[in-house]
Amino acid sequence: MTETILVRAATLADGTSTDILVRNGRIAELGRAIFASADRLIDGAGLIALPGLVDLHTHLREPGFEQSETVLSGSRAAAIGGFTAVHAMANTSPVADTAGVVEQVMSLGDRHGYVTVRPVGAVTRGLEGQQLSEIGAMANSRARVRMFSDDGKCVSDPLLMRHALEYVKTFGGVIAQHAQEPRLTEGAQMNEGTLSGELGLAGWPAVAEEAIIARDVLLAQHVGARLHVCHLSTAGSVEVVRWAKARGIDVTAEVTPHHLLLTEQLAASYDSRYKVNPPLRRDEDVRAVREGLADGTIDIVATDHAPHPVEAKDCEWAAAAFGMVGLESALSVVQASVVDTGLLDWADVARVFSRTPAAIGQLDGYDRGIAVGAPASFTLYDPSVSRVFETTQLRGKGINSPYLSTTLPGRVVTTVHRGHATVLDGELVDAETVAAAARALDQAGADHG
Ligand SMILES: [Zn+2]
16 A cells, blocks of 8 residues: 655745645645545645755765665665655765666665665776776666766766767766866865965865866767766856857756855865865855856756765864765755845756756656656755754764754755655654555556656
8 A cells, every 4th residue: 555645735836835645656636625535644834845856966885885874874864855866976886887786776775765766877997987887788777877977086088088978879878077187186175276375285276177077068069978067166167068058068067055055265174074076165156156056057956965984074184085965954055055045946946956957867757846647756845944953963874064053944844755755744754664665656566756
């Protein structure tokens, strides 16, 4: 048996108020005062109903780094953040460069049932940047991989990048590039500029990112293939992508919540929670990425959720690992940086954080949003509250959040994934219940929207 859920009087992203009836994993009915019996009644008053968030850039760390995160713990962090699908990056151990590894990661996600887990395949074998991985085998596997990335590392060899673009073009795949010219960033610790000089930390020049993006959009144009730019962080990068789109080049770009909100000034604390790749940039870069997201130059928000064990961060800046956790705080940070500032409305948030990332990742079921007949994957969000963000609100294994002890707006109240609740009253539904609901739906023959 699958659960029937009735949400009363939630507000859709376009501002209309509606009840939402969920049955057999799908949205059965929308409208006011729906008359139906339900296993679970949810009061949606004051809550915004957004289509389930889709993250195109998540580090789940399994297999190999289970002390940092697992598919289960990362799925729980995602659900509490309002996500119903994540794309798991390939820098695991073994690397996700074969059909076997990507199928394993996808199966773990399906079994746990909190979110859909779509594996990202490595572009190069072992992320070593020497030869292409088994791209075709991963694309043809049960995981149907469509996005490939060496994220964490840049595919810096232009010939290899060209070949990767040519290969994925044959089946409509996309290469997601971590744009970082390695020779220009050797030993780099933070954004290069006046502040890095003052702090005595090796600088990471904006050009190291911009030069790779410029090269890659031209390669994508030459090949006629699709390119996705990961975590774009500088004003110059926005300019390059804007130029490429004006020329009709098939490129999409993402920005992280932290690059929408935080600046390099935080590095002055030498607190390694602010150490991230690419680094936090200047005020003018934050302004430019916000404007780029608002005008459509940047297509989506993606978290780059990067959990680390405490000991990898609890050390001096130069020795600390790069990365921040982001799934649990993402929607609040988007609200603070671009909604409360008037740049995006909630319909825009639904586009940049659900529909478009699903389209780039070729994930079915998200093209219609919250609509009758569509898979019931949505989140109910209360934008009117604020909270002091603490480790007690994190659900993944990593506590390396840059927002601890700061006040963030909004709170995810409920998440529904494929028709079953994963979050209720701001708390995770327990793992056994969620896994059983996912099994019941699979036995009922529902597809994996
Ligand atoms: Zn990256």
